[in-house]
Amino acid sequence: MDLSECSAKLDELTVKIGHIKAKLDPAAKTAKIRELETITQKPEFWKADQSARKVMQEMASLKEEVDGIRALEKEAADQREVIAYLQTEKDDSLIAEVETNLHALAKKLDSLEIKTYLSGPYDRGDAILAIHSGQGGTEAMDWAAMLLRMYMHYLDTNPAFSYRLIEETKGEEAGLKSATLMVTGLHAYGYLKKEAGTHRLVRLSPFNADSLRQTSFALVEVLPHFEDDTAEIEVSDEDVEWQFYRSGGKGGQNVNKVSTAVRLKHLPSGIVVQSQEERYQEQNRKIALSLLKSKLWLLREMEQEKTLSSMKGQKMASWGSQIRSYVLHPYKLVKDNRTG
Structure with a gap:
């Protein structure tokens, strides 16, 4: 110059x-x-x-x-x-x-x-990342487990974030039906929120003797984390139903002998959340209530979006729309459908 x-x-x-x-x-x-x-x-x-x-x-x-x-x-x-x-x-x-x-x-x-x-109202805060297997049976459950490993690897290599697994439901043969991570760190929600949506995998099936090409789907939810005592999302005691059951996995004899796992149902909306990874019931209660508040926030946002859509006379993309495709056969390509 x-x-x-x-x-x-x-x-x-x-x-x-x-x-x-x-x-x-x-x-x-x-x-x-x-x-x-x-x-x-x-x-x-x-x-x-x-x-x-x-x-x-x-x-x-x-x-x-x-x-x-x-x-x-x-x-x-x-x-x-x-x-x-x-x-x-x-x-x-x-x-x-x-x-x-x-x-x-x-x-x-x-x-x-x-x-x-990253200037949204919740972008600076923590996030809840949940993965649910979709259409595709065992293939989809395996795909959900792959996505979980992918996000955990990203978080492991990013020192700004930490996470813990708060819920995991394994598939009958392989993979996961669902899993939920609590991600903490500055701008955790801001960085992860665009991962929300349906993720599609195309590959040769390792569960098929003929190695046929299989398409699988998994849904990723990313929600802002609300503390259980936050006043922004109110949950009345009369509107919830608590269920307690024994958990498995880590935690020693306490989780296997005592009903430490928590399932919480919001009666007006029918939303059900659960937390089972913590050792003590009180910890799982707090996490479950926090999860419920995040789900209720999402429900409120969806209702507002639906109202806005009807006012505009247009159909807006839903929260479960496909956002990204991962093709491993016959060629290798990761394509974000939002950007082309």
């Missing part, structure tokens, strides 16, 4: 900084930081460890975004001063340094820009 190209590149980056700043709204985030700081100064703040930790994480994230915008603005201003100096004093080595700095600035902007796409 020569000096004029560096100047034009800086102008382009400055405009981009302005757009990102407008979307992230650092003034509003600064006000939110002050609000959270006030909460942390209350004597009872640290009595609830889990909620206190989430507040501190949110505050740290907000500060990181605000400081990041300010740092980018300062870097751009510094490069502007250097370019102004170079317009009077020629220095090839300094021009090369400016070019390097502008490339680094562009990368930082790209990283910060991603956060502008």
Whole structure:
């Protein structure tokens, strides 16, 4: 780059900084930081460890975004001063340094820009990811298990997230009928929400003696996680029916001898959720109630979407529509049907 190209590149980056700043709204985030700081100064703040930790994480994230915008603005201003100096004093080595700095600035902007796409009301929070086998019998159950391993591998390799398995129902011959993960970490829901939908697999069947080509389906649900004490989604005691049963798997003799697993039914909607992976019943009760609130949130969103669709006179894509195809035979291709 020569000096004029560096100047034009800086102008382009400055405009981009302005757009990102407008979307992230650092003034509003600064006000939110002050609000959270006030909460942390209350004597009872640290009595609830889990909620206190989430507040501190949110505050740290907000500060990181605000400081990041300010740092980018300062870097751009510094490069502007250097370019102004170079317009009077020629220095090839300094021009090369400016070019390097502008490339680094562009990368930082790209990283910060991603956060502008994670600005939904629940994007910053934790997520519940559930997988259900669909049409295809044993093939579909095996496909559900493959998807679970895929998502677990993604989460294992991403240090920003942690997860735990809270429900798993195995298939009669192989694979899974269903499985549910609780994913924690900043922007967990924001990053995972677009995975929701029907996933289709085409392959030569390992369960067929003739190795015929088989198509299988599995449904992935991604829901924002609501704490069991959240007031946003209210669940009346009269509207739920609790069932307790013995669980298997990990947890030692306690889960095999005591009814630690929980099944919760919401009577008005008919929604049923269960949690069985925790060692104690009280832990599973809290998880089941949290799952129910997330399902009720989804039901509310679907009803609003249906109302909007009728007002527009158009049929909108349902939450269970096919979003991605994984073809392993006769060729190998992963195609996202939303983007083509």
